[in-house]
Amino acid sequence: xxxxxxxxxxxxxxxxxxxxxxxxGLNLDVPRGDFLAxxxxxxxxxxxxxxxxxxxxxxxxxxLTVEGSDLAQMSRNGLAAWxxxxxxxxxxxxxxxxxxxxxxxxELPMLLQKISRRQRHERVSLxxxxxxxxxxxxxxxxxxxxxxxxxxxxxRAIVTDPPILVADEPTGDLxxxxxxxxxxxxxxxxxxxxxxxxxxxxxxxxTEYAKHTLHLDKGQLVEAGxxxxxxxx
Amino acid sequence: MRQLxxxxxxxxxxRSRVRLLASLLGSALVVLLVxxxxxFVRGMQQTLTRPAALHENVIILGTGSEESIERSQINAxxxxxxxxxxxxxxxxxxxxxxxxxxxxxxxxxxxxxSDTDRQAVMRGVRDVALLVHPHVEIVDxxxxxxxxxxxxxxxxxxxxLGLPEERLAIGQTxxxxxxxxxxxxxxAAPGTVMDAEVWLPLTDLQIATKRxxxxxxxxxxxxxxxxxxxxxxxxxFTKARLDLEVTAIREQxxxxxxxxxxxxxxWMIMITAVLIALGGLLGGLNTMYAAFAARVREVxxxxxxxxxxxxxxxxxxxxxxxxxxxxxxxxxxxxxxLLDGLAVKFSMGAFALRMDAPVVFAGLVGGLTVGLVGxxxxxxxxxxxxxxxxxxSH
Numbered sequence: 001x002x003x004x005x006x007x008x009x010x011x012x013x014x015x016x017x018x019x020x021x022x023x024x025g026l027n028l029d030v031p032r033g034d035f036l037a038x039x040x041x042x043x044x045x046x047x048x049x050x051x052x053x054x055x056x057x058x059x060x061x062x063x064l065t066v067e068g069s070d071l072a073q074m075s076r077n078g079l080a081a082w083x084x085x086x087x088x089x090x091x092x093x094x095x096x097x098x099x100x101x102x103x104x105x106x107e108l109p110m111l112l113q114k115i116s117r118r119q120r121h122e123r124v125s126l127x128x129x130x131x132x133x134x135x136x137x138x139x140x141x142x143x144x145x146x147x148x149x150x151x152x153x154x155x156r157a158i159v160t161d162p163p164i165l166v167a168d169e170p171t172g173d174l175x176x177x178x179x180x181x182x183x184x185x186x187x188x189x190x191x192x193x194x195x196x197x198x199x200x201x202x203x204x205x206x207t208e209y210a211k212h213t214l215h216l217d218k219g220q221l222v223e224a225g226x227x228x229x230x231x232x233x
Numbered sequence: 234m235r236q237l238x239x240x241x242x243x244x245x246x247x248r249s250r251v252r253l254l255a256s257l258l259g260s261a262l263v264v265l266l267v268x269x270x271x272x273f274v275r276g277m278q279q280t281l282t283r284p285a286a287l288h289e290n291v292i293i294l295g296t297g298s299e300e301s302i303e304r305s306q307i308n309a310x311x312x313x314x315x316x317x318x319x320x321x322x323x324x325x326x327x328x329x330x331x332x333x334x335x336x337x338x339x340x341x342x343x344x345x346x347s348d349t350d351r352q353a354v355m356r357g358v359r360d361v362a363l364l365v366h367p368h369v370e371i372v373d374x375x376x377x378x379x380x381x382x383x384x385x386x387x388x389x390x391x392x393x394l395g396l397p398e399e400r401l402a403i404g405q406t407x408x409x410x411x412x413x414x415x416x417x418x419x420x421a422a423p424g425t426v427m428d429a430e431v432w433l434p435l436t437d438l439q440i441a442t443k444r445x446x447x448x449x450x451x452x453x454x455x456x457x458x459x460x461x462x463x464x465x466x467x468x469x470f471t472k473a474r475l476d477l478e479v480t481a482i483r484e485q486x487x488x489x490x491x492x493x494x495x496x497x498x499x500w501m502i503m504i505t506a507v508l509i510a511l512g513g514l515l516g517g518l519n520t521m522y523a524a525f526a527a528r529v530r531e532v533x534x535x536x537x538x539x540x541x542x543x544x545x546x547x548x549x550x551x552x553x554x555x556x557x558x559x560x561x562x563x564x565x566x567x568x569x570x571l572l573d574g575l576a577v578k579f580s581m582g583a584f585a586l587r588m589d590a591p592v593v594f595a596g597l598v599g600g601l602t603v604g605l606v607g608x609x610x611x612x613x614x615x616x617x618x619x620x621x622x623x624x625x626s627h
Contacts, residue, residue: 057621080539083537095534095624097531100241109538109539111236111238112540
């Protein structure tokens with residue numbers, strides 16, 4: 001059974017009299033431990049699909065099942081609780097809170113968990129270690145480079161140990177070296193920790209770190225992904 | 234529901250010093266306004282109703298003048314008739330607590346040659362007045378002697394006359410009835426209308442006002458036991474002696490009726506204060522709208538992490554309420570320093586603004602309300618966007 005199952009997944013928006021349909025009856029299965037890159041032109045529905053899988057948007061029609069949970073049937077607060085344990089989100093612009101240190105930013109999702117202060121500290125420290133940014137724990141975002149900020153953002157995404165990571169253009173705002181570091185980190189999380197990763201990207205080079213690439217256009221899959229045997233070092 | 238940490242709200246205050254300053258100032262000003270309005274109302278109310286002695290005094294004044302002692306004119310002999318005829322008047326060492334008095338407003342000058350008239354609230358009394366009004370205490374100098382053009386002034390008389398305090402020091406003079414009157418005493422009657430009055434011997438004021446043989450009223454103190462019954466007997470006496478053309482009214486009721494008349498002013502003050510506070514609230518709303526609008530994407534991120542809308546609204550409100558609370562404390566401190574005891578003139582004399590616990594509490598509640606009410610609509614608006622759209626905002 002796939003970890004993520006999309007059946008006739010449709011998302012519609014109404015703008016004045018127009019109906020905009022970024023996703024239109026999409027069917028997709030994502031197995032556990034996959035690293036899937038979603039590509040496609042602007043407006044093709046890739047970010048919409050990512051947001052649906054992440055539980056921050058709800059489908060208009062069809063079903064979306066993630067680890068056996070039907071997200072379409074969940075309440076707003078139910079989805080919020082589900083997100084806090086099942087999904088880590090990596091944003092293009094990092095979205096770190098400027099008034100919190102790197103440590104405190106990573107700690108934010110952990111404050112939603114009912115665990116002791118000591119356990120929380122251990123988890124935050126471990127996430128910062130994994131992201132290779134532990135030495136910057138006390139720094140504020142303005143004191144970090146873009147690449148470092150993205151590593152803090154990745155640490156924040158993995159700190160609760162969610163089975164799924166979603167990343168929206170994670171290298172879109174990074175230089176080549178920083179992009180490589182960030183993608184290598186994601187790849188390690190996929191390979192070493194078995195995280196299922198769904199990533200939206202415009203950059204063909206970035207897709208080389210993924211196991212599969214899917215192309216979307218007008219809300220539908222246009223090309224089946226090809227499994228990659230080799231990944232860049 | 235798990236909450237966002239308070240230090241997140243606290244540190245967000247530092248994002249914009251201008252906004253922080255605006256929030257602090259806005260809240261402090263609203264609190265000051267509430268303190269001023271509530272202190273004004275409280276001071277006026279207390280001045281007209283406070284002294285415990287009022288509860289045992291009865292004023293005997295001319296029929297038809299129940300609304301204003303100044304308009305009353307009764308025969309001076311009534312004092313003796315009242316003291317001799319009415320049972321239940323307090324007596325000590327053979328002295329009846331019956332004080333014949335003249336209450337009048339007179340224009341006074343600081344110098345004979347001055348063109349500026351100042352309206353003084355004058356009370357012509359004998360020394361028995363100190364027995365009938367036990368809250369009046371001579372704090373400096375002595376009681377004025379009759380026939381020597383002497384007077385004494387209350388603690389707020391300078392405010393009432395619009396003069397500096399030192400101008401009413403002992404030895405200074407005031408001019409009225411084409412004569413100079415020397416200040417020989419100063420008295421205090423805190424929290425009462427008398428504190429703003431000028432007292433002088435009854436006979437001197439009778440001459441100065443050209444009303445020989447008449448007085449405004451007789452104020453009598455009743456024995457503590459069965460005051461209700463005592464008052465009934467005085468009331469019956471005045472009704473039986475129609476030839477005297479007098480009526481009796483409890484001193485407490487007399488001032489309460491004036492307080493009721495001034496209630497309209499109090500309402501106007503409170504309504505004005507509320508309207509200005511609403512203006513402050515709208516200003517605060519505007520500030521918070523701008524502050525939270527700049528954080529829409531961050532709020533979207535917090536929701537993506539799993540924080541509920543309610544948790545975020547609470548955190549944003551904490552931020553606003555904390556700033557408002559700091560502003561409120563500043564406002565209270567400034568209010569206590571600058572407004573407490575500040576004297577204000579009014580038709581019957583002067584009174585001091587009262588910054589007591591209920592007034593300060595009202596001020597704090599006003600400040601915190603501004604913080605809370607000023608934060609919730611912007612916070613809710615900030616959360617109006619779906620998460621996916623919020624994450625795309627700039």
